[in-house]
Amino acid sequence: MEDLPENVTVEILSRLPVKTIIHCKCVCKKWLNLVSNSYFATLHLSRSPAGLMIHHNPIKGRWSQQPGILKWVEVEDEYDDHHLHHDPVMSLNLNLAPLLQKSTILTVGSVNGLLCLWQSGQGKDNTYICNPITREYMILPRQKYYKEGYADIVYCFGVGSLRQEYRVIRIFQGNINIPSDSTSRSRSSVLRAEVYTFGTSQWRSVCDIPYWLDRFCGPFLNGHAHWSVFGKDSPENIYVFDFDNETFNFFPSPPVETIQGSENHFKTLAVLNGCLCQCDTFDSQLTIWVMKEYGVKTSWHKDLVIKESFSSKMGTRASD
Structure with missing residues (x-):
């Protein structure tokens, strides 16, 4: 050849x-x-062919002080069935990497086969971009904030639709130290965003945002990061970040649904078959909304509803 x-x-x-x-x-x-x-x-x-990268940690508990294993799974489609084929040779054991040992690793983004990993624990706070197939990875520079104090951290890893530049956005929600020219350090409770663009050597401050965002990882789709918004005073329930313009905006959200007698309601955003979807979880019902046409509010469609009912005689739970 x-x-x-x-x-x-x-x-x-x-x-x-x-x-x-x-x-x-x-x-x-x-x-x-x-x-x-x-x-x-x-x-x-x-x-x-379609495939999944599953982050598996054999030790129970989300915050286990073990990095875990990345497992590549191929999806084999048939007419009326789907099979998952796992090849052990394609697994990447993160526990063997010296830099990752005795720490918690969370997957906070995935774009074009690349994974964004966040490392915490044992005084570590690092962000990695990993190609699990080639076993190659890079570590991003340390961020400006979150040196002391407590903060929830919200991530997204994506690429611009126009510029095709890979970027990671990281939002700090809580008490953080704000660097200043003076020797004193001030601590403030804010929602502050920083962006890292591949090919540069540092994070850049974008802006402060007025709304608390749900979930530590927002799904990426069509050049935007997406998060659910906490609070009832926002015009929409979804907040997005444009990777090209580096701006935040509200995004059309599905209709608000209430279930009588349900005390809990959790919203999770994801991407399903190339469409943005929202999963509403109640005490007795699971609803999946799918946005058929991106950015069009009227295109939200209730794609699936799973209800649970209790049998007083059998004392068991059944799904409809």
Whole structure:
């Protein structure tokens, strides 16, 4: 294949399975450069079957002081069924990385096969961008804030629709130290956002935002990060960040639903089949809303409703 034109070689390699691509990097320097190119990564991703990267921690508890294992799972679709195929060779054991040991690792974003990982515990507070397939990763510079005090941290990892620049946004919600020119340090309870753009060497302050955001990780879709908003005084229940313009705006949210007798209501945003969706969880009902046309409020559709009922005779719970 040495005599083949470069574009032909790319066409051939881009159709190979992920596991084979890893071995191709070791064949020669030319192939290493080809498969490491961002164009090749995008082309290969468009031709690859659907897959999931599952972050598994064998130790119970979300805040376990163990990094866990990243497991690659391929989705095999059939006419009326779906199968998940896990290849142990494709697993990435984060527990073996010296920098990650004795710390908690949370997955806070995923774009084009890259994962954004947040490390905490044992005095550590680091952000990593990881390619779990190639076993490569980079650590981002330390942030300005959250050096002392308590703060909830909200993340999103994405890429601009126009500029195609990868960025990580990190929002601090709570008591943080604000650097000043004087020797004294002031502490304030604010919601402050910082952005890191790939290719730069530092985080940049964007702005303070007036609303408390729910969940530590917002889903990325169409060049925007999405979060649910706490509070009843906001015009919409969804707040978005534009990765191109670096601005915050409200976003059309689905109708507000109430269930009589339900004391709890949790909202979770996600991406389902390329569409923004919201999962409303009540004590006795689960509702999934799907936005069929991005940005159009009237396109929100109640896609699925799961109700639970209690049998007084059997003392069991049944799903409708």
